[in-house]
Amino acid sequence: MTVRVDLPGRAYDIEIGEGLLDRAGTFLTSHLRRPKVAVVTDANVAARHWPAFRESLTRDGIESEVLVLPAGEGTKDWTHLVRTVEWLLAQKVERRDLVVALGGGVIGDLVGFASAILRRGVRFVQVPTTLLAQVDSSVGGKTGINTAQGKNLVGAFHQPVLVLADTALLRTLPRRDYLSGYGEVVKYGLLGDAAFFDWLETSAPAILAQDPAALDRIVRRSCEMKAEIVMRDETEEGDRALLNLGHTFAHALEAATGYSDRLLHGEAVAIGLALAFDLSARLGLTAQEDPSRVRAHLRAMGMKAALADIPGDLPDAEGLLALMAQDKKAVAGRLRFILARGIGRSFVADDVPTDAVIEVLRNG
Numbered sequence: 001m002t003v004r005v006d007l008p009g010r011a012y013d014i015e016i017g018e019g020l021l022d023r024a025g026t027f028l029t030s031h032l033r034r035p036k037v038a039v040v041t042d043a044n045v046a047a048r049h050w051p052a053f054r055e056s057l058t059r060d061g062i063e064s065e066v067l068v069l070p071a072g073e074g075t076k077d078w079t080h081l082v083r084t085v086e087w088l089l090a091q092k093v094e095r096r097d098l099v100v101a102l103g104g105g106v107i108g109d110l111v112g113f114a115s116a117i118l119r120r121g122v123r124f125v126q127v128p129t130t131l132l133a134q135v136d137s138s139v140g141g142k143t144g145i146n147t148a149q150g151k152n153l154v155g156a157f158h159q160p161v162l163v164l165a166d167t168a169l170l171r172t173l174p175r176r177d178y179l180s181g182y183g184e185v186v187k188y189g190l191l192g193d194a195a196f197f198d199w200l201e202t203s204a205p206a207i208l209a210q211d212p213a214a215l216d217r218i219v220r221r222s223c224e225m226k227a228e229i230v231m232r233d234e235t236e237e238g239d240r241a242l243l244n245l246g247h248t249f250a251h252a253l254e255a256a257t258g259y260s261d262r263l264l265h266g267e268a269v270a271i272g273l274a275l276a277f278d279l280s281a282r283l284g285l286t287a288q289e290d291p292s293r294v295r296a297h298l299r300a301m302g303m304k305a306a307l308a309d310i311p312g313d314l315p316d317a318e319g320l321l322a323l324m325a326q327d328k329k330a331v332a333g334r335l336r337f338i339l340a341r342g343i344g345r346s347f348v349a350d351d352v353p354t355d356a357v358i359e360v361l362r363n364g
Protein backbone atom coordinates (compact mmCIF):
# COMPACT_ATOMS: atom_id res chain seq x y z
CA MET A 1 0.00 0.00 0.00
CA THR A 2 1.09 3.59 -0.57
CA VAL A 3 0.96 6.65 1.65
CA ARG A 4 1.61 9.89 -0.20
CA VAL A 5 3.50 12.79 1.39
CA ASP A 6 2.19 15.64 -0.70
CA LEU A 7 4.67 18.47 -0.22
CA PRO A 8 4.79 21.10 -2.97
CA GLY A 9 7.62 20.21 -5.37
CA ARG A 10 8.89 17.47 -3.06
CA ALA A 11 6.02 14.96 -2.98
CA TYR A 12 6.94 11.33 -2.41
CA ASP A 13 5.44 7.94 -1.72
CA ILE A 14 5.89 5.70 1.29
CA GLU A 15 5.50 2.11 0.08
CA ILE A 16 4.59 -0.28 2.87
CA GLY A 17 4.34 -4.05 2.68
CA GLU A 18 5.74 -7.45 3.40
CA GLY A 19 8.59 -8.50 1.07
CA LEU A 20 8.92 -5.17 -0.80
CA LEU A 21 12.70 -5.41 -0.87
CA ASP A 22 12.50 -8.40 -3.22
CA ARG A 23 10.83 -6.07 -5.70
CA ALA A 24 12.94 -2.99 -4.92
CA GLY A 25 13.79 -2.40 -8.58
CA THR A 26 10.12 -1.91 -9.45
CA PHE A 27 9.94 1.00 -7.06
CA LEU A 28 13.38 2.47 -7.72
CA THR A 29 13.41 2.41 -11.51
CA SER A 30 11.27 5.50 -12.07
CA HIS A 31 13.67 7.48 -9.85
CA LEU A 32 16.84 6.31 -11.60
CA ARG A 33 18.51 8.27 -14.36
CA ARG A 34 21.17 5.59 -14.69
CA PRO A 35 20.93 2.01 -13.38
CA LYS A 36 23.21 2.44 -10.38
CA VAL A 37 22.73 3.24 -6.68
CA ALA A 38 25.06 3.98 -3.74
CA VAL A 39 23.83 2.18 -0.63
CA VAL A 40 24.87 3.05 2.94
CA THR A 41 24.00 0.69 5.78
CA ASP A 42 25.27 -0.54 9.15
CA ALA A 43 27.00 -3.80 10.01
CA ASN A 44 23.97 -5.47 11.64
CA VAL A 45 21.68 -4.69 8.75
CA ALA A 46 24.32 -5.57 6.16
CA ALA A 47 24.77 -9.03 7.68
CA ARG A 48 21.05 -9.78 7.62
CA HIS A 49 19.59 -7.97 4.64
CA TRP A 50 22.20 -6.64 2.24
CA PRO A 51 22.78 -9.87 0.25
CA ALA A 52 19.07 -10.25 -0.56
CA PHE A 53 18.69 -6.55 -1.36
CA ARG A 54 21.76 -6.56 -3.62
CA GLU A 55 20.46 -9.65 -5.41
CA SER A 56 17.08 -8.08 -5.98
CA LEU A 57 18.74 -4.94 -7.40
CA THR A 58 20.94 -7.05 -9.68
CA ARG A 59 17.90 -9.00 -10.87
CA ASP A 60 16.37 -5.71 -11.92
CA GLY A 61 19.53 -4.63 -13.73
CA ILE A 62 20.58 -2.07 -11.09
CA GLU A 63 24.25 -1.91 -10.16
CA SER A 64 25.11 -1.10 -6.54
CA GLU A 65 28.03 -0.08 -4.34
CA VAL A 66 27.78 -0.35 -0.57
CA LEU A 67 29.33 1.38 2.42
CA VAL A 68 28.94 -0.55 5.69
CA LEU A 69 29.25 1.63 8.81
CA PRO A 70 29.42 0.45 12.44
CA ALA A 71 26.03 -0.04 14.12
CA GLY A 72 24.89 2.24 16.94
CA GLU A 73 24.08 5.83 17.85
CA GLY A 74 27.82 6.67 17.90
CA THR A 75 27.80 6.51 14.10
CA LYS A 76 25.59 9.60 13.88
CA ASP A 77 28.61 11.89 14.30
CA TRP A 78 30.96 14.22 12.38
CA THR A 79 33.49 11.45 11.73
CA HIS A 80 31.00 9.15 10.01
CA LEU A 81 29.37 12.05 8.20
CA VAL A 82 32.73 12.93 6.66
CA ARG A 83 33.40 9.29 5.87
CA THR A 84 30.02 8.93 4.16
CA VAL A 85 30.31 12.13 2.12
CA GLU A 86 33.86 11.27 1.02
CA TRP A 87 32.78 7.77 0.06
CA LEU A 88 29.84 9.10 -1.96
CA LEU A 89 32.19 11.51 -3.74
CA ALA A 90 34.60 8.66 -4.44
CA GLN A 91 31.69 6.74 -5.97
CA LYS A 92 31.22 9.75 -8.26
CA VAL A 93 27.67 10.26 -7.04
CA GLU A 94 26.21 13.22 -8.91
CA ARG A 95 23.07 15.26 -8.42
CA ARG A 96 21.16 13.03 -10.84
CA ASP A 97 22.10 9.89 -8.86
CA LEU A 98 20.33 8.16 -6.02
CA VAL A 99 21.66 7.39 -2.54
CA VAL A 100 19.97 4.65 -0.51
CA ALA A 101 19.88 4.67 3.31
CA LEU A 102 19.34 1.05 4.37
CA GLY A 103 18.96 0.87 8.15
CA GLY A 104 17.36 2.29 11.27
CA GLY A 105 17.05 5.91 12.34
CA VAL A 106 20.79 6.28 12.79
CA ILE A 107 21.59 5.42 9.17
CA GLY A 108 18.54 7.31 7.89
CA ASP A 109 19.44 10.52 9.74
CA LEU A 110 23.15 10.35 8.85
CA VAL A 111 22.75 9.40 5.19
CA GLY A 112 19.87 11.84 4.74
CA PHE A 113 22.11 14.62 6.03
CA ALA A 114 25.05 13.50 3.89
CA SER A 115 22.70 13.59 0.87
CA ALA A 116 21.49 17.06 1.82
CA ILE A 117 25.00 18.54 1.79
CA LEU A 118 26.61 16.52 -1.00
CA ARG A 119 26.70 18.68 -4.12
CA ARG A 120 24.15 20.92 -2.35
CA GLY A 121 21.62 18.12 -2.30
CA VAL A 122 21.36 14.74 -3.97
CA ARG A 123 18.22 12.62 -4.05
CA PHE A 124 17.96 9.81 -1.52
CA VAL A 125 15.72 6.88 -0.70
CA GLN A 126 14.93 5.67 2.79
CA VAL A 127 14.77 1.91 3.28
CA PRO A 128 13.95 1.80 7.01
CA THR A 129 14.75 -1.46 8.76
CA THR A 130 13.63 -0.78 12.36
CA LEU A 131 10.07 -0.19 13.54
CA LEU A 132 11.11 3.25 14.79
CA ALA A 133 12.44 4.16 11.37
CA GLN A 134 9.42 2.74 9.52
CA VAL A 135 6.86 4.60 11.62
CA ASP A 136 8.79 7.77 12.34
CA SER A 137 12.32 8.76 11.36
CA SER A 138 12.26 7.80 7.64
CA VAL A 139 9.29 10.09 7.01
CA GLY A 140 9.28 13.87 7.21
CA GLY A 141 12.74 14.92 6.09
CA LYS A 142 14.49 15.65 9.39
CA THR A 143 18.10 14.57 9.02
CA GLY A 144 21.17 15.21 11.14
CA ILE A 145 23.89 14.14 13.51
CA ASN A 146 24.77 14.44 17.19
CA THR A 147 27.60 16.61 18.51
CA ALA A 148 29.36 16.99 21.85
CA GLN A 149 26.76 19.68 22.68
CA GLY A 150 23.80 17.36 22.27
CA LYS A 151 21.65 15.19 20.05
CA ASN A 152 20.41 16.22 16.60
CA LEU A 153 21.81 19.74 16.91
CA VAL A 154 23.28 19.78 13.39
CA GLY A 155 21.19 18.81 10.41
CA ALA A 156 18.93 19.77 7.55
CA PHE A 157 15.42 19.29 6.28
CA HIS A 158 15.88 17.04 3.26
CA GLN A 159 12.95 14.94 2.10
CA PRO A 160 13.58 11.53 0.53
CA VAL A 161 12.21 10.82 -2.95
CA LEU A 162 10.83 7.47 -1.80
CA VAL A 163 10.43 5.45 1.40
CA LEU A 164 10.37 1.66 1.07
CA ALA A 165 9.15 0.09 4.30
CA ASP A 166 9.37 -3.70 4.07
CA THR A 167 7.73 -5.02 7.23
CA ALA A 168 9.37 -8.44 6.74
CA LEU A 169 12.70 -6.84 7.73
CA LEU A 170 11.40 -6.33 11.27
CA ARG A 171 11.55 -10.09 11.93
CA THR A 172 15.29 -9.93 12.53
CA LEU A 173 15.05 -6.91 14.83
CA PRO A 174 15.93 -7.60 18.49
CA ARG A 175 12.77 -7.66 20.62
CA ARG A 176 13.89 -4.69 22.66
CA ASP A 177 14.35 -2.50 19.56
CA TYR A 178 10.98 -3.62 18.22
CA LEU A 179 9.19 -2.63 21.43
CA SER A 180 11.13 0.61 21.65
CA GLY A 181 9.90 1.57 18.17
CA TYR A 182 6.41 0.64 19.28
CA GLY A 183 6.57 3.52 21.78
CA GLU A 184 6.26 5.89 18.80
CA VAL A 185 3.27 3.95 17.46
CA VAL A 186 1.43 4.40 20.77
CA LYS A 187 2.30 8.10 20.50
CA TYR A 188 0.33 8.45 17.25
CA GLY A 189 -2.80 6.95 18.78
CA LEU A 190 -2.55 9.11 21.87
CA LEU A 191 -1.82 12.31 20.00
CA GLY A 192 -4.48 12.17 17.36
CA ASP A 193 -6.49 8.98 16.84
CA ALA A 194 -8.42 7.48 19.75
CA ALA A 195 -9.88 4.72 17.54
CA PHE A 196 -6.36 3.65 16.57
CA PHE A 197 -5.37 3.53 20.26
CA ASP A 198 -8.47 1.38 20.98
CA TRP A 199 -7.36 -0.95 18.20
CA LEU A 200 -3.80 -1.11 19.59
CA GLU A 201 -5.22 -2.10 22.99
CA THR A 202 -7.27 -4.97 21.59
CA SER A 203 -4.52 -6.05 19.18
CA ALA A 204 -1.63 -6.31 21.67
CA PRO A 205 -1.20 -10.10 21.16
CA ALA A 206 -1.09 -9.77 17.34
CA ILE A 207 1.36 -6.86 17.56
CA LEU A 208 3.58 -8.81 19.95
CA ALA A 209 3.51 -11.78 17.57
CA GLN A 210 4.43 -9.45 14.66
CA ASP A 211 1.41 -10.67 12.75
CA PRO A 212 1.86 -9.32 9.17
CA ALA A 213 -1.59 -7.71 8.97
CA ALA A 214 -1.08 -6.02 12.35
CA LEU A 215 2.37 -4.76 11.28
CA ASP A 216 0.96 -3.40 8.06
CA ARG A 217 -1.69 -1.52 9.94
CA ILE A 218 0.57 0.01 12.58
CA VAL A 219 3.12 1.16 9.99
CA ARG A 220 0.46 2.49 7.61
CA ARG A 221 -1.56 4.40 10.22
CA SER A 222 1.60 5.85 11.79
CA CYS A 223 2.92 6.99 8.39
CA GLU A 224 -0.46 8.47 7.44
CA MET A 225 -0.53 10.49 10.63
CA LYS A 226 3.07 11.63 10.37
CA ALA A 227 2.60 12.53 6.68
CA GLU A 228 -0.53 14.50 7.44
CA ILE A 229 1.17 16.53 10.17
CA VAL A 230 4.33 17.09 8.08
CA MET A 231 2.19 18.29 5.15
CA ARG A 232 0.56 20.84 7.43
CA ASP A 233 3.83 22.03 8.94
CA GLU A 234 7.05 20.75 7.35
CA THR A 235 9.53 22.81 9.35
CA GLU A 236 7.88 22.74 12.79
CA GLU A 237 6.49 26.25 13.06
CA GLY A 238 3.33 24.88 14.67
CA ASP A 239 1.50 21.54 14.53
CA ARG A 240 4.56 19.39 13.84
CA ALA A 241 5.37 19.89 17.51
CA LEU A 242 2.47 17.54 18.31
CA LEU A 243 4.78 14.71 17.24
CA ASN A 244 6.75 15.53 20.37
CA LEU A 245 4.05 14.17 22.68
CA GLY A 246 5.95 12.52 25.53
CA HIS A 247 9.25 13.83 24.23
CA THR A 248 9.95 16.69 26.66
CA PHE A 249 10.00 14.08 29.42
CA ALA A 250 11.73 11.52 27.19
CA HIS A 251 14.64 13.82 26.30
CA ALA A 252 15.27 14.58 29.97
CA LEU A 253 15.24 10.86 30.80
CA GLU A 254 17.60 10.08 27.93
CA ALA A 255 19.94 12.85 29.07
CA ALA A 256 19.75 11.54 32.66
CA THR A 257 20.69 8.04 31.52
CA GLY A 258 23.47 9.23 29.23
CA TYR A 259 21.77 8.17 25.93
CA SER A 260 22.88 4.66 26.75
CA ASP A 261 21.49 1.15 26.61
CA ARG A 262 19.92 1.85 29.99
CA LEU A 263 17.05 3.52 28.17
CA LEU A 264 16.38 3.43 24.43
CA HIS A 265 14.67 6.40 22.78
CA GLY A 266 11.30 4.70 22.29
CA GLU A 267 11.40 3.36 25.86
CA ALA A 268 11.90 6.91 27.11
CA VAL A 269 9.03 8.05 24.87
CA ALA A 270 6.69 5.39 26.31
CA ILE A 271 7.39 6.58 29.87
CA GLY A 272 7.11 10.18 28.62
CA LEU A 273 3.66 9.47 27.18
CA ALA A 274 2.46 8.18 30.55
CA LEU A 275 3.95 11.26 32.27
CA ALA A 276 2.33 13.62 29.72
CA PHE A 277 -1.01 12.04 30.60
CA ASP A 278 -0.21 12.31 34.33
CA LEU A 279 0.43 16.02 33.79
CA SER A 280 -2.71 16.48 31.68
CA ALA A 281 -4.80 14.74 34.37
CA ARG A 282 -3.19 16.78 37.14
CA LEU A 283 -4.08 19.99 35.28
CA GLY A 284 -7.67 18.75 34.93
CA LEU A 285 -7.44 18.47 31.14
CA THR A 286 -7.95 14.74 30.71
CA ALA A 287 -9.87 12.12 32.68
CA GLN A 288 -8.19 10.92 35.90
CA GLU A 289 -8.24 7.30 34.64
CA ASP A 290 -6.47 8.07 31.32
CA PRO A 291 -2.89 7.79 32.66
CA SER A 292 -3.65 4.30 34.03
CA ARG A 293 -5.14 3.30 30.70
CA VAL A 294 -1.95 4.38 28.91
CA ARG A 295 0.21 2.50 31.43
CA ALA A 296 -1.97 -0.61 31.24
CA HIS A 297 -1.41 -0.85 27.49
CA LEU A 298 2.35 -0.32 27.79
CA ARG A 299 2.51 -3.02 30.46
CA ALA A 300 0.40 -5.39 28.34
CA MET A 301 3.08 -4.96 25.67
CA GLY A 302 5.83 -5.74 28.21
CA MET A 303 7.14 -2.17 28.10
CA LYS A 304 8.49 0.22 30.68
CA ALA A 305 5.75 2.60 31.79
CA ALA A 306 7.03 4.54 34.82
CA LEU A 307 10.17 6.20 36.17
CA ALA A 308 10.65 3.29 38.59
CA ASP A 309 11.05 0.93 35.60
CA ILE A 310 14.31 2.63 34.60
CA PRO A 311 17.30 0.67 35.95
CA GLY A 312 19.78 2.53 38.16
CA ASP A 313 19.56 5.91 39.86
CA LEU A 314 17.88 8.96 38.34
CA PRO A 315 18.24 12.62 39.30
CA ASP A 316 15.45 13.86 41.58
CA ALA A 317 12.42 15.75 40.22
CA GLU A 318 14.23 19.11 40.33
CA GLY A 319 17.20 17.60 38.51
CA LEU A 320 14.98 16.21 35.76
CA LEU A 321 13.21 19.55 35.44
CA ALA A 322 16.56 21.27 34.96
CA LEU A 323 17.35 18.83 32.14
CA MET A 324 14.02 19.69 30.49
CA ALA A 325 14.79 23.38 30.60
CA GLN A 326 17.96 22.65 28.56
CA ASP A 327 16.06 20.77 25.88
CA LYS A 328 16.28 22.44 22.49
CA LYS A 329 12.50 22.50 22.37
CA ALA A 330 12.27 24.76 25.38
CA VAL A 331 11.38 28.16 23.94
CA ALA A 332 13.26 31.01 25.63
CA GLY A 333 13.62 28.97 28.80
CA ARG A 334 9.88 28.35 29.13
CA LEU A 335 8.71 24.77 29.33
CA ARG A 336 6.73 23.60 26.35
CA PHE A 337 4.76 20.39 26.65
CA ILE A 338 2.38 18.57 24.42
CA LEU A 339 -0.62 17.86 26.61
CA ALA A 340 -3.91 16.07 25.99
CA ARG A 341 -7.57 16.89 26.40
CA GLY A 342 -8.36 13.19 26.25
CA ILE A 343 -6.91 10.24 24.37
CA GLY A 344 -6.28 11.25 20.75
CA ARG A 345 -6.62 14.99 21.46
CA SER A 346 -3.23 16.57 22.01
CA PHE A 347 -2.25 20.23 21.82
CA VAL A 348 0.78 22.46 22.37
CA ALA A 349 0.92 24.02 25.83
CA ASP A 350 3.41 26.77 26.62
CA ASP A 351 4.06 27.99 30.16
CA VAL A 352 3.05 24.82 31.99
CA PRO A 353 3.26 25.46 35.76
CA THR A 354 6.54 24.11 37.09
CA ASP A 355 5.04 22.82 40.35
CA ALA A 356 2.65 20.51 38.45
CA VAL A 357 5.61 19.10 36.50
CA ILE A 358 7.55 18.53 39.74
CA GLU A 359 4.57 16.70 41.28
CA VAL A 360 4.28 14.46 38.24
CA LEU A 361 8.00 13.65 38.35
CA ARG A 362 7.79 12.86 42.07
CA ASN A 363 4.93 10.44 41.55
CA GLY A 364 5.56 9.09 38.03
Ligand code: NAD
Binds near residue numbers: 143151
Ligand atom coordinates in the same frame (compact mmCIF):
# COMPACT_ATOMS: atom_id res chain seq x y z
P1 NAD B 1 19.31 2.29 15.09
O1 NAD B 1 19.36 2.80 13.72
O2 NAD B 1 20.54 2.40 15.90
O3 NAD B 1 18.84 0.77 15.07
C1 NAD B 1 18.75 0.04 16.28
C2 NAD B 1 19.58 -1.25 16.22
O4 NAD B 1 18.94 -2.19 15.37
C3 NAD B 1 20.96 -1.06 15.62
O5 NAD B 1 21.86 -1.87 16.33
C4 NAD B 1 20.82 -1.58 14.20
O6 NAD B 1 22.04 -2.04 13.68
C5 NAD B 1 19.85 -2.68 14.38
N1 NAD B 1 19.02 -3.03 13.24
C6 NAD B 1 18.42 -2.18 12.37
N2 NAD B 1 17.60 -2.85 11.55
C7 NAD B 1 17.68 -4.15 11.90
C8 NAD B 1 17.04 -5.32 11.44
N3 NAD B 1 16.10 -5.29 10.49
N4 NAD B 1 17.38 -6.50 12.02
C9 NAD B 1 18.28 -6.53 13.03
N5 NAD B 1 18.89 -5.46 13.53
C10 NAD B 1 18.59 -4.27 12.97
O7 NAD B 1 18.17 3.00 15.95
P2 NAD B 1 16.65 3.39 15.64
O8 NAD B 1 15.93 3.13 16.91
O9 NAD B 1 16.14 2.82 14.39
O10 NAD B 1 16.77 4.97 15.41
C11 NAD B 1 17.19 5.84 16.43
C12 NAD B 1 17.65 7.13 15.81
O11 NAD B 1 16.58 7.71 15.09
C13 NAD B 1 18.10 8.17 16.82
O12 NAD B 1 19.34 8.69 16.40
C14 NAD B 1 17.03 9.25 16.74
O13 NAD B 1 17.54 10.54 16.99
C15 NAD B 1 16.58 9.11 15.33
N6 NAD B 1 15.22 9.62 15.08
C16 NAD B 1 15.04 10.47 14.03
C17 NAD B 1 13.78 10.97 13.74
C18 NAD B 1 13.60 11.87 12.55
O14 NAD B 1 12.50 12.42 12.36
N7 NAD B 1 14.59 12.02 11.71
C19 NAD B 1 12.67 10.58 14.51
C20 NAD B 1 12.88 9.69 15.57
C21 NAD B 1 14.16 9.22 15.85
Ligand code: ZN
Binds near residue numbers: 265
Ligand atom coordinates in the same frame (compact mmCIF):
# COMPACT_ATOMS: atom_id res chain seq x y z
ZN1 ZN C 1 10.75 10.01 19.12
